[in-house]
Amino acid sequence: MIYLLTNCRVYTGDAVLVEHDVLVEGTTIRAIIPQTQRPAQVAQIDGRGLNVCxxxxxxxxxxxxxxxxxxxxxxxxxxxxxxxxxxxxxxxxxxxxxxxxxxxxxxxxxxxxxxxxxxxxxxxxxxxxxxxxxxxxxxxxxxxxxxxxxxxxxxxxxxxxxxxxxxxxxxxxxxxxxxxxxxxxxxxxxxxxxxxxxxxxxxxxxxxxxxxxxxxxxxxxxxxxxxxxxxxxxxxxxxxxxxxxxxxxxxxxxxxxxxxxxxxxxxxxxxxxxxxxxxxxxxxxxxxxxxxxxxxxxxxxxxxxxxxxxxxxxxxxxxxxxxxxxxxxxxxxLGLDQRLGRIAPGYRADLCLFDEELNVRATVLAGQLQWHEASARPTTPLSVPGENRE
CATH class of the missing domain: 3.20.20.140 (Metal-dependent hydrolases)
Structure with a gap:
């Protein structure tokens, strides 16, 4: 399966990217693509405006x-x-x-x-x-x-x-x-x-x-x-x-x-x-x-x-x-940082999608997306130090 994860802020492990999509093929991240270069005829999954890391x-x-x-x-x-x-x-x-x-x-x-x-x-x-x-x-x-x-x-x-x-x-x-x-x-x-x-x-x-x-x-x-x-x-x-x-x-x-x-x-x-x-x-x-x-x-x-x-x-x-x-x-x-811990080409498609209150809303394990209900535990919106919250 090949799909684009769209409409999310991407914390790659090295940078924070907006207006970018994550291209997933099978169990692997193939690319991070600017929205302006989004390929045609690739299935899209809406990231619902969430953060992904x-x-x-x-x-x-x-x-x-x-x-x-x-x-x-x-x-x-x-x-x-x-x-x-x-x-x-x-x-x-x-x-x-x-x-x-x-x-x-x-x-x-x-x-x-x-x-x-x-x-x-x-x-x-x-x-x-x-x-x-x-x-x-x-x-x-x-x-x-x-x-x-x-x-x-x-x-x-x-x-x-x-x-x-x-x-x-x-x-x-x-x-x-x-x-x-x-x-x-x-x-x-x-x-x-x-x-x-x-x-x-x-x-x-x-x-x-x-x-x-x-x-x-x-x-x-x-x-x-x-x-x-x-x-x-x-x-x-x-x-x-x-x-x-x-x-x-x-x-x-x-x-x-x-x-x-x-x-x-x-x-x-x-x-x-x-x-x-x-x-x-x-x-x-x-x-x-x-x-x-x-x-x-x-x-x-x-x-x-x-x-x-x-x-x-x-x-x-x-x-x-x-x-x-x-x-x-x-x-x-664990010596696994060449395939885990980043959103980058060649890394395993393991992702966490979370909202502004840092509640996990979905996970991707080896390319398979699973949505979760919002956390029932009340949280307070965060003021995040040192971040550009564009």
Whole structure:
């Protein structure tokens, strides 16, 4: 199928274009065309005056809506998660499993492996743990926290071949041989749930770790005499860091300061989860996030579009940059920015259409357009800093 998406403002990831159409052929973006050069005899889809941006890329979420896939993986839960993410503009995602029993991890790997050939936008699996610091485990059950040994890491890589894409672990618990094995497998190593010193963090970022997981949360803080892992993230010139912008995981001012220091190396994750009542993780909602039985913060209730809205409304970032933080920058973390995260020729036709209040109104996944009802959640029209709202 070939069609033109017309009548919309286009946030390409590099520029903001008006009076341009997006030409989609099959699953691919073929061109961005000025309206004055619109080809004849090509079907048109009216964008209804909305904004269009690259579909979002969420590399860390456990659930959302009716799905708690990361806590109780199943085919049904994965399908529910796919529907939920697509409804709110996320076209590509890494379902995430926190520290759990090996049987649960194996089941999650098997479910994702089975779904990969038939579920567009499913990028693999992100494991958060079990190789984390006992001092920074948060809600991760202590009984499942492990020290990585070579045979076990090799076995995990064998079980996860073709599925395991990203691994959050504490760099201070990982030996050089195990780290080299993970690097050779092409796994994205992200420092998190870590009590690493500044020196340990800088060493990790110089030796294979390319990211840090949910900046500030469950990691050694920046202080005057001990810069910690947060300080290492700030000081390293290349490492990227995810952040949860819900106003609870960290203050909006901390997001603003971090963006000033990190720029395009700071990217959004939803860290979204769902309520559960059985198993090692029992979460209940509290103030648009989730906590465990003791009240410990366990995850967010965010969608990436809500995180974008918070970046604009509360952090004060330009809309175009906030959109990149949810699309282009996480695609770069996974090395997929040559086909995801931009509206450009040759990129996959994954798009998010949204209104002036930043409500998702439609998504395009691999060229297939799906309209959604307007969000029932009331929002206030935005005054977008640093944007030309022609």
């Amino acid at each position: 690259p579909g979002f890329v969420d590399v860390q979420l456990y659930g959302g809506g009716d799905s708690a896939f990361g806590l109780a993986p199943s085919q049904t839960a994965l399908q529910q998660l796919r529907r939920h993410t697509l409804r709110y503009g996320t076209t590509s995602f890494l379902p995430t499993v926190p520290t759990n029993a090996p049987a649960v991890v194996d089941h999650a790997l098997a479910v994702v492996k089975d779904a990969l050939p038939t579920m567009p936008g499913l990028l693999g699996l992100h494991l958060e743990g079990p190789y984390i610091s006992p001092n920074k485990r948060g809600v991760h059950p202590a009984e499942f926290v492990r020290v990585p040994v070579l045979a076990e890491v090799a076995n995990l890589l064998d079980r996860g071949r073709g599925v395991l894409r990203m691994l959050t672990l504490a760099p201070e618990v990982l030996g050089p041989v195990e780290r080299a094995l993970l690097q050779a497998a092409g796994i994205v190593l992200s420092a998190g749930h870590s009590d690493a010193s500044y020196e340990q963090g800088m060493h990790a970022f110089a030796h294979g770790f390319t990211a840090a997981t949910h900046l500030f949360n469950a990691m050694s803080p920046l202080t005057g005499r001990a810069p910690g892992l947060v300080g290492a993230v700030y000081d390293d010139p290349a490492v990227r860091a995810s952040i949860v912008v819900d106003g609870r995981h960290c203050a909006y001012a901390s997001v603003r300061i971090s963006h000033r220091l990190l720029g395009p190396r700071l990217f959004l994750i939803s860290d979204a989860t769902a309520a559960t009542t059985t198993g090692p993780y029992c979460f209940r909602p509290q103030d648009d996030s989730f906590v465990d039985a003791e009240g410990t913060l366990a995850g967010s209730g965010l969608t990436l579009m809500q995180a974008v809205r918070n970046c604009v409304q509360h952090v004060g970032l330009p809309l175009a940059e906030s959109l990149r933080m949810a699309s282009l920058y996480p695609a770069q973390v």
